[in-house]
Amino acid sequence: MVIDCTDPEPLARFWAAALGYQLEPPPDGFSSWDAYRRDLGVPEEELGQGADCIVDPGGRGPRIWFQVVPERKAVKNRLHLDIGVSGGREVALHTRRQRVDTEASRLAELGAVRVAVLYTEGLDHYAVAMKDPEGNEFDIN
Template sequence: MPVTFQLTVDCADPDLLARFWAEALHYVVAPPPEGHASWDDFYRSLGVPEEELGEGSDRIVDPHGEGPMVWFQVVPELKSLKNRLHLDVNASGGRVHAIDVRRVRVEAEAERLVALGATRVRTNAPEGMDQYAVAMLDPEGNEFDVF
């Protein structure tokens, strides 16, 4: 039987990343548990110290219940190395579509994400390969690809 999981992203500003990734992934910001005005209120009820709390939203969910929850966890240290795990945002529709169609779709999605606060790093379109992707950074510098 498969297990469920959530993806956890260490960050400095959970609200910034939650809102960015909710838009990027077509997710929604997760509402706090019933009986709590915010996630921070919920965490306080569990005894989490104030210095470990963020401000604002810190998790997102797939509105269709198909994808994993993503939690943006406040950590004191800044990102300093390349991610060992990153997200791939599939905007092309896959190889059932011609490379020209996929390129247009990837570029449109990359432009949308730049407008949301992402940074474009480079295009990955090796000569002679049926591949087109754009490497990007989220607002805190975490790497991800649009393909």
């Protein structure tokens, strides 16, 4: 999975914390990703971006690469991630709501911005729409 961005390491660190991932370590024999890329012949002016990939430590989820692009985000994402923390419909709505709000607060402390609460009275659904530090939309449900 690839997420376009302007500054990969802070975004990689945010999403690693949000998803329970870790920064991908450089390949064996290299002290850093820059050392590895330098060995591949990548020009010096393209180095220095820091960590730009995260991986699921359990090996179940996809590897996510944060690719540097020159333009800033301008329109709504056509694809976004949902972070499921509520426990599903088997859990009482008030408990799900508390779990979602707790996670939204944690991610806000890491740099995310709350956009909206997704709740309609009478429906058995509660979520919070948010944006990551570079403005990419995601939901917590």
